[in-house]
Amino acid sequence: MNKPEQKVAFFDKPENVKIILRVFYVLCVVLVIADFIVHRHIYVSFEEIPAFYAIYGFVACVVLVVIAKEMRKLVMRDEKYYDAREDEDDSSKKPEEKQQ
Template sequence: MAKQNNTEKQYLFDNPKNIKRLLYIVYACCIVLVLLDFVIHRHVYHSWESLFGFYAIYGFIGCVVLVLIAKWMRTFLMRDEDYYDRMELKQHKPTEQASEEQLDNNAGGKHVD
């Protein structure tokens, strides 16, 4: 086997095989949970709760609704990439003689030597 010259650290999900394995595990868990619907007796409050796969469908619809609401909320909650940098620059109010380098130092945070 050839030795890798890559000095970057390899993480668990960098390998596509590990991602496939994880997906197979998730699919297997989903199948087991749906099959348990045949075995588990539920004390239902509403008639639709007794339908086969009700909780799986209910959970899926709930996740889809959450994603759609989050996408909608993003339109008015999202800020520009440099939003906090601009706020910090406004607080320091540099003098007229301030150079660009001083502005960059103010925006970059405190330097400790």
């Protein structure tokens, strides 16, 4: 019997991903160039730095990742945390209830 052909998704084709990445990179370059051309109404002096908002966004993203990695140490649970809770619940049940 013939198997039905699976439809290939748009992002599964490597050539489509390459095109999208190239468009993304070009758009990033255009936006950085536009930062030098477009007049901005600044409120504080450090906004005059060329590509300030691109640098600010990158630094903010890096800081968020570093903070998240450190927070992970504080809030992370053991891998078997939820399994242990289920084992406690199962121990209180009768053997007949466990099998259902």
